[in-house]
Amino acid sequence: MTFAHLMPIGLLAISNIFMTFAWYGHLKYPGKPLLIVIGVSWLIAFAEYCFAVPANRYGHEVYSAAELKTIQEVLTLTVFAVFSVFYLGEQLTLNHVIGFALICAGAFFIFKGPIG
Structure with missing residues (x-):
């Protein structure tokens, strides 16, 4: 695998760490006010986008959109x-x-290519 293949995977991994904390990190603090949780989660999600968008932009040069989405889901x-x-x-x-x-x-099966 080349750097062009690995870089989007790394960026998607980082973006998934941020997004997991944005979506689920607040579950550890059920007593926090919902509006504060939403605001903090939104800020964390912004950081996630800063990794996900370049991952998909550069990744689309070597992967199809379906392959990028599959990588993202497995990493998630x-x-x-x-x-x-x-x-x-x-x-x-x-x-x-x-x-x-x-x-x-x-x-x-997404990465296997055509069957038959």
Whole structure:
């Protein structure tokens, strides 16, 4: 893999870390006022866009839009799984693992190319 292939993956990984905190980080603080949570989440999401937009712009030079979206979804699940266990203290169940594996299997077919 070349830098052109790896750079969008790295940028999407960083953007997913920001977005996971923007969407789910506040769950650890249920007593905080909703308007403050929305404002902080919005600021975090802005940082996410600063990584996601260049990732997709540059990534589209070597990946199709469907491939970029697939990369983003697999990274989202990976980041979320780690986040939910280590930040929120939730457990990953066998059902979660099987569901994530099936999504990854779908990603395999996106990148496999035409069948037949």
